[in-house]
Amino acid sequence: MLGAMAKAKAKQRSERREEALSRERIVEAAIEILDAQGEAGLTFRALATRLATGPGALYWHISNKEELLVAACDVVVANTLPEISARATPRKALHGIALGVFEMLDAHPWLGAELVRNPSPTAMLQIFERIGRQVQALKVPERAQFTAATVLGSYIISESRQNAANGRLYNPSPDRTEFLEQLAAQWQALDPDAFPFTRNAAKQLREHDDRAEFLAGVDLILAGIGASVGGARHD
Amino acid sequence: MLGAMAKAKAKQRSERREEALSRERIVEAAIEILDAQGEAGLTFRALATRLATGPGALYWHISNKEELLVAACDVVVANTLPEISARATPRKALHGIALGVFEMLDAHPWLGAELVRNPSPTAMLQIFERIGRQVQALKVPERAQFTAATVLGSYIISESRQNAANGRLYNPSPDRTEFLEQLAAQWQALDPDAFPFTRNAAKQLREHDDRAEFLAGVDLILAGIGASVGGARHD
């Protein structure tokens, strides 16, 4: 009897195109909310409303919010990373991975925040492996591969996250130019005795291009890796 | 009349060694709570209780929690950074700064989290300037100084934060060794086709020393910086 009623309800749902609740659907809806409203917008109440149910129902499928966020990270990373196309050389491949992560976090600013606050082992592993394979292809001595991949991963993720936090400013917008101009002015107004370096660096800020600067950082690390290989070039 | 009463109350307070509330005292108390109980322990109620007042009183001195956390970061960074001793060479000085930040975040794990979530410009500026001066001393071409300092800062902060998040594991504890052993076992159990690099890197994990690995990363970046200077050594 109960079975029949459950079936009836399921049928009713599918007729209305309201699929049954599932972990996948919940995570999917969470990602949509995160992308649209940011981290502050993701509450169990908002999520339940969107899924036309009560907040308690979600807990049948997901233990808590932390697990929900980790699952959201895993899905986005698993969907986005394979889209990064193959390249002819390890160096170009690493540029591709770096830009891929950069754009991924730019498109999902909450992802960068979550990736450093509470890194999903699964998501981090995907990125680490991708980077590591190219490090291997660069013929880095085995002993030095772990360090090389860690430094690259650390820089790529933290700098991409920072860029995303600056507000989806991948394409130089007037806002961003204005912001950099203001920052440069602030730096130039610093006490020359206390902040000689920063004050001087203000010049570079005025011709700053987030994306180019990011890749210059990657290249600097690649130069360091190259030095350990013996100065050989790998373009 | 009111003035006299206020004075009487102030006198009573100082007799009881209850100094008047002030921004400084509030921030100081917040740091003590953060160090003792972590970020979750810092609530306006807990802070008010510790200061023997109501939560509303705090808002007279501090606009909101975000400002409180930024102020806490500024104080700790301003107190800790000058303790880093001078060194003979830029390379050694950068090691000193790197380890100084590493230990600072290890002692205050909430600081690392806050420094990446909502970076205090003041605190970041202190660190950036410190690093930048040594980059300058390395005779890095002016155009490349900004990138060099950014990469170093990004790596030093994010890796130190990661270490701190791992749980004050600076001194190799049995816990940490056990954890690394388990992680290595997990990595070795990965699908060799999907994760060849990570699986192979599991070996390195077993002889992993957090502190040494961190410095190896700094040296890798320094090698990259050195390459741009023309391969000259700066020990």
Next chain:
DNA sequence: ACCTGAACACCGTTCAAGT
């Protein structure tokens, strides 16, 4: 000017009750 603490508008999470 500065402090008090009840009250407001939220959270994540639980759980008895339903189907």
Next chain:
DNA sequence: ACCTGAACACCGTTCAAGT
């Protein structure tokens, strides 16, 4: 087995009222 939604135990923040 799975869903419901009221209720619990918190938050940050505000504000009328005090001194």
